[in-house]
Amino acid sequence: QKEVEQDPGPLSVPEGAIVSLNCTYSNSAFQYFMWYRQYSRKGPELLMYTYSSGNKEDGRFTAQVDKSSKYISLFIRDSQPSDSATYLCAMSGSARQLTFGSGTQLTVLP
């Protein structure tokens, strides 16, 4: 079993929809939680970072971490076609060696 499990999708939604992306993990030592976005032929770029449990909001994006359930989520409000990409959750105990989920491919249809 992988340390980080992520529903690979693919996920297809209409423009304006709310998107929910999720990851579960098994390693209790993880305390840094990140969401990356990766466009085709590009490297991942950091979207959100959360330390320990809690919520964090940045514009249309909200990240939630529930350490008691070992579950993290990313919500995208008012999704746009430009949000179409692969979304990767990543976690770390030390914030240096990242353990990634397999990624969810999202398509937002105009």
Added chain:
Amino acid sequence: KAGVTQTPRYLIKTRGQQVTLSCSPISGHRSVSWYQQTPGQGLQFLFEYFSETQRNKGNFPGRFSGRQFSNSRSEMNVSTLELGDSALYLCASSPFQTSGSYNEQFFGPGTRLTVL
């Protein structure tokens, strides 16, 4: 500020050969990490270098090695290439290494390696 650059962007090799990939971190960044991305295994950590020393290593065979130079540039080498080594190899740099604090990792575009 220029981002992380990786060269070459694309590479085709045959089984048994060796390959060297290069990474130039963002100016001022001293930590460089390498990751392998494949459709089957996703993104997996290879190793991290800071101050020319390997600080962390992932679960990869000894055929995968790396080094870091005094200007923080890094190279990774894969010897005796296997078909399964075909992947996107990503380099990420971060500003500094302080245990227990968060250092954002900035990824380069990757080197696409195909092994025939």
